[in-house]
Amino acid sequence: MEEKSLMFRLAVLSLCAVQCFAANKALGTLYRWKQIDYEFPTTLDRLAAIQNGDFIQQNAIILGVERWKDRLFVSTPAWKRGVPATLSSLPINAESESAPLRPYPSWEWHNAGNCTGFTSIFRMAIDHCGTMWVLDSGQVEAFETPRQLCPPSLIAIDVETDRVIARHVIPPEFVLQNSLISNLVVDSRDALCKDTHVYIADTWRNGLIVYRASDAAFWRFSHFTFLPEPLMSNYTLHGLNFQWTDGIFGMSLGKLHNGDRPLYYHAMSSAREFVVPTSVIRNQTRVSNAVGEFKALRGDRGDIGQVSAAAIDRNGVMFFNLVSQDSIGCWNTLKPYEIENLGIVAHNDKTLIFPNDLRLDHEIPQRAWIISNRLPMYQFNLIDPNEYNFRIMYLDLKKAVQDSVCQN
Numbered sequence: 001m002e003e004k005s006l007m008f009r010l011a012v013l014s015l016c017a018v019q020c021f022a023a024n025k026a027l028g029t030l031y032r033w034k035q036i037d038y039e040f041p042t043t044l045d046r047l048a049a050i051q052n053g054d055f056i057q058q059n060a061i062i063l064g065v066e067r068w069k070d071r072l073f074v075s076t077p078a079w080k081r082g083v084p085a086t087l088s089s090l091p092i093n094a095e096s097e098s099a100p101l102r103p104y105p106s107w108e109w110h111n112a113g114n115c116t117g118f119t120s121i122f123r124m125a126i127d128h129c130g131t132m133w134v135l136d137s138g139q140v141e142a143f144e145t146p147r148q149l150c151p152p153s154l155i156a157i158d159v160e161t162d163r164v165i166a167r168h169v170i171p172p173e174f175v176l177q178n179s180l181i182s183n184l185v186v187d188s189r190d191a192l193c194k195d196t197h198v199y200i201a202d203t204w205r206n207g208l209i210v211y212r213a214s215d216a217a218f219w220r221f222s223h224f225t226f227l228p229e230p231l232m233s234n235y236t237l238h239g240l241n242f243q244w245t246d247g248i249f250g251m252s253l254g255k256l257h258n259g260d261r262p263l264y265y266h267a268m269s270s271a272r273e274f275v276v277p278t279s280v281i282r283n284q285t286r287v288s289n290a291v292g293e294f295k296a297l298r299g300d301r302g303d304i305g306q307v308s309a310a311a312i313d314r315n316g317v318m319f320f321n322l323v324s325q326d327s328i329g330c331w332n333t334l335k336p337y338e339i340e341n342l343g344i345v346a347h348n349d350k351t352l353i354f355p356n357d358l359r360l361d362h363e364i365p366q367r368a369w370i371i372s373n374r375l376p377m378y379q380f381n382l383i384d385p386n387e388y389n390f391r392i393m394y395l396d397l398k399k400a401v402q403d404s405v406c407q408n
């Protein structure tokens with residue numbers, strides 16, 4: 001294990017020697033903020049919100065990102081008091097690098113505790129038909145005194161018309177005590193998105209919840225490969241040492257082949273990657289008889305190999321956020337998952353501190369959208385408001401893998 005992690009670090013260094021110039025050019029910052037701000041109806045409304053505690057600027061943090069055509073969508077979970085809106089949009093043609101977030105679809109939807117509106121959104125996934133699938137935890141002040149105001153829900157928004165088209169409460173039998181319903185990927189295959197499924201990770205109670213859009217049904221898998229690894233739960237980065245026992249979190253969908261496609265996944269506190277055929281998890285009757293279908297890939301990312309989000313592009317290359325290394329990694333899924341086949345496509349110890357979300361858009365050429373948000377510093381109240389703390393970055397996928405081990 002030690003030897004492997006050393007090899008991984010050497011791979012980082014040698015890759016950088018060859019590639020850092022190219023990699024730096026592949027990664028760009030579109031937006032960055034010292035502190036998050038919102039576009040209030042008027043300046044007076046903003047001041048009033050600050051005065052009455054509805055807006056406490058240092059408590060807002062960006063977490064999830066998505067892109068559809070000329071807009072980005074960004075979530076700001078209500079983890080501490082004073083987050084006035086939880087989902088916003090931003091133009092893709094940034095006029096100001098620290099533009100205020102515009103609450104989406106409008107301010108009326110942002111009234112925590114009104115359970116037809118939004119309470120605390122973690123992440124979003126947009127399918128190729130323009131439906132944004134949104135996970136609302138329903139809980140506020142998770143980092144202070146948690147209050148569950150509404151049940152966790154999966155919300156569907158049409159991003160062409162900006163209409164909320166459906167809200168599905170996750171059935172209580174699939175939400176356990178202390179569940180953290182944190183991440184989702186959408187599996188849309190047919191041209192009209194009739195046969196859409198959403199796969200949802202329960203990071204604290206180690207479950208995989210499947211949603212089938214055709215009849216709005218949910219079911220839940222448990223498996224030992226969803227659990228965190230003890231030693232990988234000990235994180236050290238930028239002088240901070242903390243323990244997060246986070247289970248299944250990052251998920252990415254491979255290419256469709258003979259009517260099936262793989263779902264790759266990993267616990268956040270883990271150095272390993274796993275895979276299950278989606279034909280298995282899409283079959284509700286397999287919930288209690290699929291234990292042998294969840295498989296470990298061979299390689300091990302080493303002792304600082306924790307990964308948050310991951311996604312696979314049209315060429316079958318997986319991109320993943322190495323949270324303890326300020327880096328974005330790559331793996332060509334056509335090759336075995338082994339340390340020598342993993343590359344680093346971007347590394348920056350200022351702009352990539354805690355890369356958190358990573359999504360691929362539906363454009364040609366395709367780009368990755370990344371949020372880095374210094375989450376551990378936010379959790380321990382160590383955010384310095386004089387520095388740029390929160391970034392929306394993009395990665396040119398072609399440039400990123402050029403001459404790397406991930407190139408086809």
Ligand SMILES: *[C@@H]1O[C@H](CO)[C@@H](O)[C@H](O)[C@H]1NC(C)=O
Nearest residue numbers: 108109110111114115116117
């Ligand atoms: C709750 O939110 C919905 C959606 O924005 C809105 O139509 C409704 O008026 C709100 N209800 C209350 C009591 O605020």
Ligand SMILES: *[C@@H]1O[C@H](CO)[C@@H](O)[C@H](O)[C@H]1NC(C)=O
Nearest residue numbers: 230231234235236240241242
């Ligand atoms: C956790 O990490 C810290 C800092 O690297 C280290 O001192 C400590 O021994 C680790 N704990 C375990 C159980 O590995």
Ligand SMILES: *[C@@H]1O[C@H](CO)[C@@H](O)[C@H](O)[C@H]1NC(C)=O
Nearest residue numbers: 279282283284285286287289
């Ligand atoms: C679902 O799984 C069951 C076994 O539990 C199997 O008999 C059935 O053929 C599967 N259905 C599909 C559509 O693959």
